[in-house]
Amino acid sequence: MTTEADRGAPRVSPLYDPKVRGIAYQVVLALVIVFVVYEAATNAIENLRAAKIASGFGFWTVEAGFDINQKLIPFSSTGGSTYGDAFLVGLLNTLIVAAFGIVLATILGFVIGIARLSKNWIIAKLSMVYVEVIRNTPLLLQLLFWYNAVLKPLPDPRNSVSLFGAIFLNNRGVVMPTPIAGPNFDWTWIATLVAIVVWIVLSYVARKQQAATGKRFPANLIGFALFIFLPLIAFWAAGGPLTFEYPKQSRFNLTGGMQIYPEFVALLLGLTIYTAAFIAENVRAGILAVSKGQSEAAHALGLSNGQTLRLIVVPQAMRVIIPPLTSQYLNLTKNSSLAVAIGYPDLVQVFTGTVLNQTGQAVEVIAITMLVYLTISLTTSFFMNIYNSRMALVER
Amino acid sequence: MKSILKAAAFGIAALGLTVGAASAQGVLQKVKERGQVICGTGLGIAGFGMPDEKGVWKGIDIDYCRAIAAAILNDPMKVKTVSLTAKDRFTALQSGEIDVLIRTTTWTMSRDTSLGLNFAGINYYDGQGFMVRKSMNIKSALELNGASVCTQQGTTTELNLADYFRANKMKYEVVAFVTNDETIKAYEAGRCDVFTTDASGLFAERLKFAKPDDHMILPEIISKEPLAASVRHGDDQWFDLVKWVHYAMLNAEELGVTQANVDQMLKSDNPEIKRLLGTEGKFGEMIGVSNDWVVRIVKNVGNYGEVFERNVGMGSPLKIERGKNNLWTKGGLQYAPPIR
Ligand SMILES: N[C@@H](CCC(=O)N[C@@H](CS)C(=O)NCC(=O)O)C(=O)O
Numbered sequence: 001m002t003t004e005a006d007r008g009a010p011r012v013s014p015l016y017d018p019k020v021r022g023i024a025y026q027v028v029l030a031l032v033i034v035f036v037v038y039e040a041a042t043n044a045i046e047n048l049r050a051a052k053i054a055s056g057f058g059f060w061t062v063e064a065g066f067d068i069n070q071k072l073i074p075f076s077s078t079g080g081s082t083y084g085d086a087f088l089v090g091l092l093n094t095l096i097v098a099a100f101g102i103v104l105a106t107i108l109g110f111v112i113g114i115a116r117l118s119k120n121w122i123i124a125k126l127s128m129v130y131v132e133v134i135r136n137t138p139l140l141l142q143l144l145f146w147y148n149a150v151l152k153p154l155p156d157p158r159n160s161v162s163l164f165g166a167i168f169l170n171n172r173g174v175v176m177p178t179p180i181a182g183p184n185f186d187w188t189w190i191a192t193l194v195a196i197v198v199w200i201v202l203s204y205v206a207r208k209q210q211a212a213t214g215k216r217f218p219a220n221l222i223g224f225a226l227f228i229f230l231p232l233i234a235f236w237a238a239g240g241p242l243t244f245e246y247p248k249q250s251r252f253n254l255t256g257g258m259q260i261y262p263e264f265v266a267l268l269l270g271l272t273i274y275t276a277a278f279i280a281e282n283v284r285a286g287i288l289a290v291s292k293g294q295s296e297a298a299h300a301l302g303l304s305n306g307q308t309l310r311l312i313v314v315p316q317a318m319r320v321i322i323p324p325l326t327s328q329y330l331n332l333t334k335n336s337s338l339a340v341a342i343g344y345p346d347l348v349q350v351f352t353g354t355v356l357n358q359t360g361q362a363v364e365v366i367a368i369t370m371l372v373y374l375t376i377s378l379t380t381s382f383f384m385n386i387y388n389s390r391m392a393l394v395e396r
Numbered sequence: 397m398k399s400i401l402k403a404a405a406f407g408i409a410a411l412g413l414t415v416g417a418a419s420a421q422g423v424l425q426k427v428k429e430r431g432q433v434i435c436g437t438g439l440g441i442a443g444f445g446m447p448d449e450k451g452v453w454k455g456i457d458i459d460y461c462r463a464i465a466a467a468i469l470n471d472p473m474k475v476k477t478v479s480l481t482a483k484d485r486f487t488a489l490q491s492g493e494i495d496v497l498i499r500t501t502t503w504t505m506s507r508d509t510s511l512g513l514n515f516a517g518i519n520y521y522d523g524q525g526f527m528v529r530k531s532m533n534i535k536s537a538l539e540l541n542g543a544s545v546c547t548q549q550g551t552t553t554e555l556n557l558a559d560y561f562r563a564n565k566m567k568y569e570v571v572a573f574v575t576n577d578e579t580i581k582a583y584e585a586g587r588c589d590v591f592t593t594d595a596s597g598l599f600a601e602r603l604k605f606a607k608p609d610d611h612m613i614l615p616e617i618i619s620k621e622p623l624a625a626s627v628r629h630g631d632d633q634w635f636d637l638v639k640w641v642h643y644a645m646l647n648a649e650e651l652g653v654t655q656a657n658v659d660q661m662l663k664s665d666n667p668e669i670k671r672l673l674g675t676e677g678k679f680g681e682m683i684g685v686s687n688d689w690v691v692r693i694v695k696n697v698g699n700y701g702e703v704f705e706r707n708v709g710m711g712s713p714l715k716i717e718r719g720k721n722n723l724w725t726k727g728g729l730q731y732a733p734p735i736r
Contacts (some may be wrong), residue, residue, distance in 0.1 A: 021453075052629040053490060053512035066554045067570045077558035141500070151585045171586045172544060252543040252589045253569065262587065263559045263571070345581065353574065357483040357550030360511035364488070 059359040060084040066354055068345045070261050072096065083355050090350030091372060094284060097264060097346065098376075099226050099332040108272060109279025127280065134277035139337055142274055147266040147342040154262075157253050168247055174260040175247045180239025191234035192227070196300075199223030263304040263344035275332045279325060286312060286320065286321035299372060320390045326384035328378050347372060416446050421625070423495050424684050427468055434451050435461035435495035436485055437477045439575055442600040443478070443708035443716075444500050444520075448559040451721055453477050456707040458500040459697050460519050460625060463641050464496065467689040486511050489628060491662065496627050496638055497605040500594060502552045503624040514635050515624045517642025519700075519709075521729050523617035525595040527602065530540025530612050532589065537616040541566040545587035546579045553593050556619040580604065594621050599714050637683045644690045646732035648699035650723055655698040658691055660725040671735050679735055700730065 016018045048055045064086045067077050072092040075081045116127040117121075134142070151171050155161060160168040160175075168175045206219035235242070247257030290313050298308040337348040347369060356365040427433050437457060439447040445455040453475075462472035478494050489497045490512055500522075501507075503515040519623035526545075528534050537560070547553050563569045571588055573579040580601050583591040590600070595617060602608045625642070627635050646652075651669050653661045662673055670676035676686035681687060697703060704721060705711045722728025 048512075051490065051507075051512040052631070054510035065558055067558050067568075069569045078562050102581050108540075148585065151582070151587055185539060250542045252540075253540060340574050341578070343571050343578065349572070349574075352548045353483045353552060354572065357486065358506075358555070360486055360490070360507070362487045370471070 016186075018188040023137045029104070037356045048363065052136055054359070054361055055364065056361075057364060059355075059361055060087075062359075063176070064355070064358070066358070068350060070264060071347055085349075085356055087351050087368070089140060090345060091348040093345055093350070094333075094336055094347040095376075097271065097336050097339070098266055101275065101332050102329050104268070105275035105279055105328070108276035109242065109328075110283050112276060112280035112286070116280060130322075131277045131280050134274055135281075139270065139274050139335055140341055143267065143270040143338055143342055146273075147263070148268045150262045150266045150269070153286060160254065161344070166244070166246060168254055168257075170254075171262065172253055172259070173265065175254045175257045176260075177244035177246045178256070178258045180243045180245060182238075182239035182243065184241045185235075187234045187238045188231045191231040195223075195226040195230040198226055221321025261344075263342050266342055266345045267339050270338075271332050271335060274335070275328055278328050278331070282321050282324045282328065283317070285318075285324075286317035290316045315391065319388075319393060320393060322388045323385060326381055326388075329380050331382065333375060333376055333380065347373075397730070410492045411506060423631050424637060425467070427495060431469060433461060433465045433468065433578050434478060434493075434495045435464075436474045436480050436488055436497040437461075438499045439479045439577070441500065441597060442603055443596065443712055443714045444600065445498075448661065454707065456519060456703055457500065458708065459703045460498050460517070461496065461640065463645060463693045463697045463703075464638060465701050466692045467637070467641050467644075467685050469606070470686075470692045470696075472696040475707065482548050483574060485514065485550075489513065489626060492628070495634070496625055498625045500535040500597065500623050501626060502561055502594075502621045503626075504734060507626070512629045513626045514629050515626045516635055516639035518622045518624045518730075519642055520596065520623040522594045522596050522621035522623050524553055524619040524621060525617055526614040527583075527591045527598045527611050528589060528614060530610055537614045537618065538564060538566075539722050540568065540590060542568070543589040543729065544569040544571060544587065545590040545592055546571050546573065546583040547592050548576055548579050548583060549574060552619065552621065557592055594623070596623075596708065596714075596716065599716060603713055633684055637685070640683055641693065642700075643732035644672065644693055644735070645697075645700040646723065646730055647692050647701065647735055648690060650725060650732070653690075653694055653699060655694055655702055658694045662691065668734070677736075 025273040045055060059084050061084060063077075063080050064083050065077050066086075068075055068086065068089050070093055071089045073085070073088060075085050075089045112127045112130060116123045116125050116131065118127070154169060154171040155171050157170045160170040162168050166177050177338075200223075202219040202223050208215055223368045245256050246253040294312055294316065297309050298312040304310065336346055339346040340353060343349070352365055352369050356362055359365070404495060425436075434459075437453065437455075440521045441448040441455070443455055445457045448454050449517075452632060458475075458477070459478070460701060461475050465474045465528055466472045468503065478488065480488050480497075484497055485497055485501065486507070488494050498519070499512075501520065502522075505514055508515055526537050526540070528540075531711070533542070540561075545557060545568050547557060554570070554572060557568070557570065559643060571582060576593070576597070579591065582588060584605065591601070593601070595613065598613050602611055602613075605611060625638050627638055647668075651666070651672060653669065654673065656671070661669055662675060664670065664673075667676065671679060672690050674680055674690065680689040683689075686692075698706070701718075701723075704718065708714045708716045709718065718726070718728060724731040
């Protein structure tokens with residue numbers, strides 16, 4: 001068979017070649033975009049200068065002069081922390097609430113999603129009510145509700161509820177003793193690491209063995225036991241090198257100890273419960289997408305209910321679940337910026353709130369913040385896509 | 397990716413254009429064409445800017461805005477208010493969304509110089525204070541070591557707080573909210589031991605509490621908060637006008653010109669009053685309005701003293717003393733350059 005191209009059609013001008021045209025359009029578009037961005041940026045800089053509004057990134061290293069309560073890295077106005085440090089504090093606060101939120105929402109979402117398909121009428125209906133109520137009310141409202149629900153019933157710090165005289169609960173949050181590692185505590189970390197490595201190796205060997213001989217070997221059980229006991233043994237052998245700093249009552253608050261702030265708890269609760277409702281629907285849809293014949297066939301082969309779910313239904317359902325799950329994770333991360341409403345110092349609250357206001361550099365601050373969310377989102381998508389391609393149907 | 401780039405490009409372009417457009421035509425000209433002054437205000441703080449039962453905005457800041465409208469358009473109601481949180485207010489002014497910001501805003505050096513703003517007319521001399529529950533038995537702010545403090549973000553308050561505790565070697569926990577209402581609710585719910593903001597704000601907010609008498613304001617005033625109007629840098633005509641509206645109201649009070657007697661005062665022989673009310677000289681024209689501009693202001697809004705008493709003074713629920721806000725002739729700081 002011969003085509004136009006094979007015969008060689010040199011007379012057709014490249015002007016009419018769709019391929020050449022396509023590339024030309026792309027190049028022109030790219031140039032236009034570059035031009036527009038360049039023009040806009042220089043124009044903005046010029047105008048900011050004319051309006052005597054400070055511009056540039058010099059503010060990054062200027063002392064911030066304010067304080068933030070929840071911080072994962074040291075930050076204080078006394079210590080001369082900068083606006084750049086404030087950015088990091090906010091970013092870490094966003095990441096930590098998003099990370100916890102994603103894990104908890106996934107667990108809760110799977111539980112609710114499966115419960116909605118339960119044969120037990122009450123469980124199924126309760127899950128349905130949960131999903132419908134949560135999905136159909138605004139998240140902001142829920143956050144305010146949780147913040148008040150967390151704050152209102154708790155006593156003031158002078159009347160804290162105490163658990164074992166060590167953990168205290170009051171309307172300033174949960175205060176726990178701070179663990180202080182002794183000199184030989186590193187052995188415990190090393191033992192943990194060893195246990196994890198052994199676990200990975202074991203499960204790899206077990207998979208190989210099952211593929212080769214069909215024999216199953218309880219690698220995960222053994223791995224898990226190692227993971228728990230090895231560090232414990234190391235800890236005990238090193239003489240229990242751990243002490244605690246206990247919180248003490250002072251005039252206003254408990255001092256010393258680690259504190260989990262009510263703003264964090266409320267935000268985490270709100271995000272988890274809200275996102276779980278959406279994840280539950282994804283999970284339900286995913287499971288329903290696996291045809292009934294699949295489980296019937298599995299049962300016919302003698303697989304138990306658990307095995308059928310684990311080996312037949314879930315892997316196939318995952319293909320349907322993962323793509324929408326990714327967008328739920330992205331939603332959760334972005335929704336965490338509603339933290340401003342309840343005073344949780346996330347990136348938006350600290351950086352586009354206080355820092356933007358104190359420096360007045362809206363363009364720079366907003367641009368950086370957008371870039372950060374874009375980066376977080378693209379990174380999340382990237383990893384979810386890897387996971388997805390591993391779960392995807394292998395076409396033969 | 398391409399669509400993101402495109403969106404970003406348009407975003408930046410739009411921003412560049414608005415920043416540019418903001419300075420193209422004088423604000424005064426625009427106000428005249430529009431027939432309306434657009435003022436940036438708060439979300440609602442008694443005495444300074446809050447809608448009443450009928451939805452009409454009232455307050456000392458609002459009256460400043462109404463006086464500007466009266467001077468230009470001879471109608472104090474030709475005012476549009478835009479409610480802004482503390483953290484958003486400067487961006488709204490910079491971007492040209494509002495003509496003037498009159499929102500309990502402290503005049504500071506950095507705001508004046510690096511935000512592209514100019515401050516005019518200090519309409520209230522304030523300072524930052526602390527509020528606590530009476531049941532805590534606290535007599536002085538120096539006893540606050542270790543306390544949790546609720547405050548509003550994007551304010552000088554946030555910074556003074558850090559300074560004060562640092563200077564007195566005390567520890568504290570700060571919980572910062574976007575709006576005053578959120579801050580107050582958290583304080584009332586017991587999240588904080590202390591609520592801090594400008595002293596005037598403490599008085600105003602205490603009125604909102606279920607039991608105002610359970611709370612007290614500590615004696616220490618820890619900062620200088622000259623609350624002033626601000627406009628965009630670079631429009632001197634508009635800047636002059638906003639500045640002189642305030643001075644006119646002060647001069648009116650000083651010369652005894654009130655809402656009630658302004659018509660008789662038009663017949664006065666006192667040369668200062670004649671210049672003030674435009675029966676002599678062309679002072680209105682100098683700032684681009686008609687020469688009876690002060691008559692319009694005083695008739696429609698009143699002089700500074702009347703505005704103060706009506707909104708925050710003895711004629712209001714706040715019952716704040718004139719104090720520093722009295723005229724310089726009566727021991728206060730309010731001092732206007734002469735109209736001549
Ligand atoms: N003067 C300070 C604080 C300004 C501020 O936001 N004050 C509060 C409390 S007094 C307020 O007026 N809020 C007005 C509102 O929310 O309506 C500043 O300029 O940074």
